[in-house]
Every structure is written in C-alpha cells, then in structure tokens.
Amino acid sequence: SQTIHQWPATLVQPVGSPLSLECTVEGTSNPNLYWYRQAAGRGLQLLFYSVGIGQISSEVPQNLSASRPQDRQFILSSKKLLLSDSGFYLCAWAGTANEAFFGQGTRLTVV
Amino acid sequence: AQSVTQPDIHITVSEGASLELRCNYSYGATPYLFWYVQSPGQGLQLLLKYFSGDTLVQGIKGFEAEFKRSQSSFNLRKPSVHWSDAAEYFCAVGNMRFGAGTRLTVKP
Numbered sequence: 001s002q003t004i005h006q007w008p009a010t011l012v013q014p015v016g017s018p019l020s021l022e023c024t025v026e027g028t029s030n031p032n033l034y035w036y037r038q039a040a041g042r043g044l045q046l047l048f049y050s051v052g053i054g055q056i057s058s059e060v061p062q063n064l065s066a067s068r069p070q071d072r073q074f075i076l077s078s079k080k081l082l083l084s085d086s087g088f089y090l091c092a093w094a095g096t097a098n099e100a101f102f103g104q105g106t107r108l109t110v111v
Numbered sequence: 112a113q114s115v116t117q118p119d120i121h122i123t124v125s126e127g128a129s130l131e132l133r134c135n136y137s138y139g140a141t142p143y144l145f146w147y148v149q150s151p152g153q154g155l156q157l158l159l160k161y162f163s164g165d166t167l168v169q170g171i172k173g174f175e176a177e178f179k180r181s182q183s184s185f186n187l188r189k190p191s192v193h194w195s196d197a198a199e200y201f202c203a204v205g206n207m208r209f210g211a212g213t214r215l216t217v218k219p
C-alpha cells in the first residue's frame with residue numbers, strides 16, 4: 001500500500017535561516033505531489049504541485065520554493081525564513097481520482 | 112475554476128446529537144467531491160468521496176454525504192455525534208483545492 005512520509009515533525013528556526021522540508025512517497029510511481037500550508041485557524045493553502053521529476057508549479061508567489069529531484073521525493077525550501085513562514089506544512093499525493101493522501105505534517109515556528 | 116465554500120467556521124453540537132456540515136461547490140460539470148477530517152496536529156484523512164452515481168455516499172466513522180446538483184451542495188452528515196468526532200473538517204474538489212474548514216466542537 002502507499003505511504004507518505006514527512007519530516008521533521010516539528011521545527012523551530014530563526015528568522016533568516018534556510019529551510020528544507022522533505023516528503024517521500026512509497027508504493028506508487030509517478031505520483032502528483034503537493035505542498036500545502038495551514039496557518040493557525042486557517043484553511044489549506046496550496047503552495048506548489050508537481051506532476052513529475054523537475055516539474056514544479058507555484059500557486060502563489062512567496063518566500064518558498066519546491067523541488068522534485070526524484071520521482072517520489074518532494075522538497076520544500078527557503079533561503080531565508082520570515083516570521084510569516086510559520087505554520088503547519090502538509091505534503092500530499094493525489095490518487096487516481098484526485099483524492100488526497102496526506103503526510104503527518106511539519107509544524108514550523110520561525111522565531 | 113472549481114472551488115468549494117464552507118460557510119460555517121465553527122459548529123458546536125452536543126454528544127449524541129445529529130450533525131450536518133455544509134459545503135457548496137462551484138463548477139459547471141459534476142465535480143469530484145471529497146470530505147476530509149483533521150485531528151489536531153495531524154494530517155488530513157479522507158472520510159468519503161463522490162464521483163458519480165448514487166448521490167448519497169457512505170464514508171468511514173459513520174459519516175455520509177449527499178450530493179445535490181440543484182443546490183450545488185455536498186453536505187456531510189452524521190446521525191449521532193461522538194466526542195471523538197471533535198476535529199476540523201474540510202470539503203474539497205477534484206483539483207486538490209480545499210474549503211476553509213469547519214471546526215467541530217462536541218459538548219458532553
């Protein structure tokens with residue numbers, strides 16, 4: 001069966017520091033992958049999605065970037081974190097009918 | 112573009128009472144529709160999905176949802192709420208976009 005892993009689970013980073021969040025999927029090939037951010041008390045904002053290696057689509061301009069170096073790996077990055085980057089980050093892959101399967105999330109606090 | 116709206120930010124119900132969470136969609140054709148649940152600090156879990164056919168779909172944890180084309184709605188229901196149902200609920204369409212969520216509080 002398919003599983004999705006996200007790490008780390010929690011992260012506290014100073015303003016101006018870099019960020020790298022990793023997401024990997026097992027049990028499926030060539031998945032469509034997604035990064036979402038969930039601010040406190042808010043809904044899910046789609047940040048990036050990828051339909052294949054090296055293919056990244058950005059939904060909103062921001063301080064973050066994404067990369068897909070391997071078929072089942074999706075990375076969310078930033079060169080310099082801002083306070084406003086704090087939030088709960090979720091990775092997901094899409095099933096055949098675009099049902100979403102989520103990782104457990106990363107709680108990022110920028111201090 | 113496909114989108115969903117969840118008009119209720121927060122709902123409180125008593126344990127054992129019935130529940131209905133509202134979701135309205137915007138799309139010309141029949142969309143794929145989903146409901147997810149999120150426990151605090153966790154990822155989202157799929158409760159149920161609608162693609163076509165029978166407009167009443169059954170999901171996990173005793174939830175069901177009814178697709179009503181005339182009202183552009185896909186409301187989530189449960190006949191009797193349990194304290195463990197307290198969570199955030201999200202409606203979504205097939206383009207991986209989600210509603211703003213409805214937080215459910217269950218009173219003892």
